[in-house]
Amino acid sequence: MLQGISVVYLFPSMQVFQVIALLFSFLGFPRLWVYIKNSKILTSAFILYVIYVFFGVVSLFFSPYGKVLAGLVQVLANFKIYFMLAAFLYLFKFVSPSKLLSNIQLPYILISIVFLFVQWVFPSAYILITGYYKVPVELTGYIKYPGMSIFNHPSVFAAVSVFMALYNYSRWCSGEGRRTFFLFIFNVFLLISSNQRQEIFCFIISIYLLTLYKTPVNLRARSAVLGLFFILSLVGVFVVLFFDSFIREFYLWGGGMHASNIPRYLHYSGALEFAERFFPLGTGFGTWGGLGSLQYNLDAYYSLGMNKHWWWSTREAYIFDAFLPNILAETGWFGSLIFLANYFLIIFFLS
Template sequence: MMRTASQGRWTGILVSGLFFLTAIFLGLLIGAEQHILTALFLLLVLSLPMFYLAIFGFVDQRGVLLGCGFALMFVSQMLQNRGIPAGYLMEALIFLFMLSSLREAFKVAAADSTLRWIIALFLAYFALSLLSTVMGRSHWRGAVWQLQYNLKWPLMFALGMLMASPDQAQVVLRRFIMWSWLFFLPFLVFELAAPGLFIKLFGYAEDVHVNPLLGFSHRLRGPFSHSGYMALMCGLLASGAAACWLQHLGRRWLVLALIYTAMAISTGQRQELMSLVLVYGLFAVMAGRRHAGWIAMGAIVGVTMLAAALMVMNHNPFDEIMRQWGAGRTSELSERAILTQAGMRIADQYFPLGSGLGTYGGAGAQRFDHSLFLDQGFSRYWWFRQGIFLVDTYWPSVAAETGYPAMFLLLASFMLLWCTLLRRALTVPPAERPLVLTALAAMTLLLANSPTSAIVTDPRGAFVFWLVVGCAWRASMTRRAVSADPVRPVRQMDFSVRYQPS
């Protein structure tokens, strides 16, 4: 817009006046020794540029958002057991840039019918959850807390769409895949060599047990607050490295995939490791003839060696899980099995809308309302009395709080998102394929772990996952929208074309 010289002069005078008044007001607060008000006022002034970006638009052209996401996840996990809630910084980013991210998501949805269907399914689930809250037994504080918690995954997904340059995002992603193992390794070695000193320095973790995958040693968590977070992050990095190797970016990516897989094994997390194996199997099916033979041969050799080793050691890594879910007559049910069974009972009792948000198995109920737990007789369990394991399930809590119809709507939105990523991974140009494959792996890891974990909507463990998914979705949709000759679907992937950075 054209501006005259007089307009520019008056703008400068206005800005100078605002700075002058701000300085006077800050001086008065300091002079009156209003320390709390001074801190709040400084925080407001410092946050104004961020609010400006959030309201009037922000687009990341350099992949800074993805780099900050990785850094925030690593730092927040290191500080969590020291009582420093740095993880709330990720949630602040999610809600601070909510207007910009939703604006970008709806802009993409205007040219993407699949995204419109996903939004429609989620809004239908959201409407049913609100209706269940009104008709159920929700308390307002628990319901509000659970409501904002349920909004985190779509907002993280939309936030990823603010990354407008897929090439720069891939550069940042490859750098973290290339070097994160050097950051993890000293922690793992220290934890293995001196576990007692490691716990004193980095805090106690709830999963200090023998590694059930190996039958010896203990579960390693590295710089993370829990071995599950470590295993999930290693799964994402291993999948990203495997995607780069399949795209012929070099054998070093295969070595990195093996390193991160070994680190995932060291955590002793069975479900996260099986999710990673599922991703590898998906990649093998998609790779076609060129790599299927080598991958199949490696899988057969690996499974045979693993089975032989377990037979020699007389060790079944899944024996404990089978007993905890009632496989043995004298076995005691695990916390997750108890939470799952109770969640299904509540969904049946309050059919079809459920008991309402913030009443069972979620963050809202954990923080504000234990009444439904007490009605189900949870007071006899020691872990409930100590307030732990209450959010160790996902789908049972969704069914209990919002009912079976809402649960199926949410599941349908997830599956439509996953299937679309799979289809686009088969059709995108080679330059974008590693990013879309990594996004497909991220979605697979989150969904495969959702039966026994609420990680799918928890920024502490899924922030970067959803950023990658959102960025890959926008990248694949942008190329499809601007291309005059859209890429036609093919029956199997062709990984023979080398990646050429633009």
């Protein structure tokens, strides 16, 4: 089922796919409701989500920063996991997720390589074709121009390539032939071309765990030890390649002497402040770090003087920078735990 959701939202940067996925979501809601009623896990997850919404709505009316329109927008934004489930349930009534994933492997690789070539060799043409306003430049890592392919950010390209690589590696370990191994190698190349440290690190750990899972039980202990040495070697190479990036991130997360002027640090520290000041409910939906606050309600940011910082004119790039500050500030500690429990139950249901 995880395969299915990944296919439905495989191209999140392209609006036409977003519209199609949203249409599938609406068509799939009746079927989703049947699943919710018949599955104890999904029923529990949905009940937790309703409690979470109750927390956010109640806190919205008690908060000095609450605005109804911003709150409604944020409720819909937080409902996206159920939109994804509904779209999956509708689409894959008609086609097998595994068959569809197998059929798109080669086209995905070929299209990605073509777009990478254009991006690196003819960046002006790439911008003209894709409509993106610039090609990213990375001052740290091993590639100056992180690959984006058909996506609007290297991290999206990396995430899709990780999924494709793991999917083919799993098929190869199950004995599906050399073709899946070569598809795996090409997807690893695409991942490396993105120059994204988080996705590459997760890929290294996932490969290790997947290998153990596919290894016969009587050989797992030996494989675990031998594989650990190999993984530690890869992690060592990873640290060397991204060392400058780690130093940069240290300062972006508030390390050093100038934390009070760093957007990411302010985002988290503000969320913690509101979670404590408005304990246990938080500031309410549409007040901090989400779509609702960005579009319709910046009062909480003004109250902390965020508009006086150098990054405020480009705040769109920072307000969405992290997810946890959003739920922590808006629904407090209890609401955050309830929302995360809802997500874990959904993942457990899909697995």
